[in-house]
Amino acid sequence: GLYAAPDRLILAGQLLDVRTGELHSQQAILIKQQRIQRITSISELADNERPADVLDLTGYTVLPGLIDMHVHLTSNPQKHGYRRLNDTPTRQALFGVTAAQATLDAGFTTVRNVGASGFADVDLRDAIDEGDIVGPRMRVAGHSICITGGHCDNNLLPHTYKANSFGVANSPDEVRARVRENMKYGANVIKFTATGGVLSRNTDVNASQFSLAEMQSLVAEAHDRGARVAAHAHGLHGMKRAIEAGVDSIEHASFLNDDVLALAAEKGTYLVMDIYVSDYILGEGEAAGILPESLEKERHVGQLQRENFRRAVVAGVNMAFGTDAGVYTHGQNGRQLAYMVEWGMTSLQAIQSATVHAADLLHWYSDEGKQNVGVLEPGAFADLIAVQGNPLQDIRLLESIPVVVKGGQRVK
Ligand code: ARG
DSSP, X not given: OOSOOOSEEEEEEEEEOTTTOOEEEEEEEEEETTEEEEEEEGGGOOGGGOOSEEEEEEEEEEEEOEEEEEEOTTOOTTOOGGGGGGOOHHHHHHHHHHHHHHHHHTTEEEEEEOOOSTTHHHHHHHXXXXXXXXXXXXXEOOSOBBOTTSTTSOOSSOGGGOOOOTTBOOSHHHHHHHHHHHHHTTOSEEEEESBOOSSSTTXXXXXXXXXXXXXXXXXXXXXXXXOEEEEEEOSHHHHHHHHHHTOSXXXXXTTOOHHHHHHHHHXXXXXXXXXXXXXXXXXXXXXXXXXXXXXXXXXHHHHHHHXXXXXXXXXXXXXXXXXXBTTBOTTOTTHHHHHHHHTTOOHHHHHHHTTHHHXXXXXXXXXXXXXXSSSOSTTSBOOEEEESSOTTTOGGGGGSOSEEEETTEEOO
16 A cells, blocks of 8 residues: 555444544544554455454444543642642652543543642653553643742741742743743643632632733743643633733633623633532532632632533633543543533533544644644544443443543553
């Protein structure tokens, strides 16, 4: 033939095209060096395209491996609040080994890790890429960037302990420096906090953090360096300011309104709304050490965020799947899909948010300019999952996925 024979072949009973929602039956996925070489119907396979290594998934529906755009693999959901103070970045990385395995087993073959201390996320990503441990492909942020006393700072101890987080910055020049440090030590994406948060002590979810000038400086530096920018924001004004400054995604977006939706639509900004995690925080959070003030904040955020998720779906703005796993149990990422359907998406839209749309926000391309993940197309990594039945009819099939393939290799 005109091209090298494939290394392996995967046969799919049904193949879901996540761009269109069409199901194609009896498809053959030809794989060469971890990437998809070609997809054709089984009946059209040439003799020299039948390698010895065949994975028969003709009893399954196959779709791209899922992507979670908001995780913290190095965070232990059993250790919130003051319990977290005892863990070094090394200890967190060791925890991340099990979290990575659980996440991949759940069918998430790619994650965007949006904040970790001590570059534990960089090490975790590299240990996975170098084959030391098993886990999803990771795009990582390094340290989250925030103001003194902001959502990413350590606000648990009095001043005598001098406990500051590495991501703290307080001027346009300082944010630029933090971006440069993150990039120097291996970040792929930049995360900053534009408002207070639920789980940080003594921050107000409605209060903006960083001036417009600081945000613009951060975005300019990140974009110059080829990194995309994710802004944590619950409150309205911080959210608007971050979109104006040109961020690529707003994380949480809890208190959005029509102005925010119009601005996001105009700028193409993605919203990444973690609408499952509230159940964990209000259910198991207290036992896991979440502070009473955080539980109180969550009572004001969770329900409104879900209602605003519905508004965002109706408005038709860009939305990508992100759960904040790490705040809650790793490997339960897929549970949010059914919530997204309950709150206004079709099953296809929910699947798209965790595949093709997440990949668009991730903006991660091969040397040949092909999308690396989120689609099953020539040039992409052969990362896929298989379920028995049709996930367009039953989204909850994606809560426990029997077959996971990463780079053409079956990992579950
Ligand atoms: N990391 C986020 C914060 O502390 C979690 C918010 C979770 N709540 C929610 N309803 N999404 O702000």
